[in-house]
Amino acid sequence: QVQLVQSGAEVTKPGASVKVSCKTSGYTFTSYYVHWVRQAPGQGLEWVGIIHPAGGTTDYARNLQGRVAMTRDTSTSTVYMEMSSLRSDDTAMYYCGTEVPNTGGVDYWGQGTLVTVSS
């Protein structure tokens, strides 16, 4: 069965960077897109970006461009999301999830990784 397992919680300081991993299994890694979505405490969902594992192409939310980068390792079926110049309002639960290409729906989700930015 499809599984996405994310790395553990992170506590980091303003201005620093964080890298979250999403290890996938149960399907052909290059067949599904992978999205990242975040949710600040008590707030709604916010789309962060997408990576197409087959070719590594990415697209990011306009307000995060320049601070976020998504990469993948096809040998371990793992996707990474790195965010730099962190601010307190980047504190959120970060989820990865898969999409069958061109359906627009994220059908399998990771368990989430809490990133806390605090001085």
Add this chain to the structure above:
Amino acid sequence: QSALTQPASVSGSPGQSITISCTGSSSDIGSYSLVSWYQQHPGKAPKLIIYEGSKCPSGVSNRFSGSKSGNTASLTISGLQPEDEADYYCCSYAGSPTSYVFGSGTKLTVL
């Protein structure tokens, strides 16, 4: 890109039907058929309940249905059940460079 507009809350009694609206623009919902809906219970990851505007994933109850008219998408839940009480989010593809945008979220209370 601003979030899609949803009502902050809706409520209904068990057995009733409710509809949640999701209003966007000609840049997102009005131009693309890639509208999805998610259910989220507290402390849990979102769950896909509708994709491509009106399609229901395998294993999701057919009490959930989706539709679109112009710049507005809608989610209807029929035969409300207590376990339907959750937050609901719409999401639309919005083309490059925005790509995807979520709705503001709606809290459903089953009375």
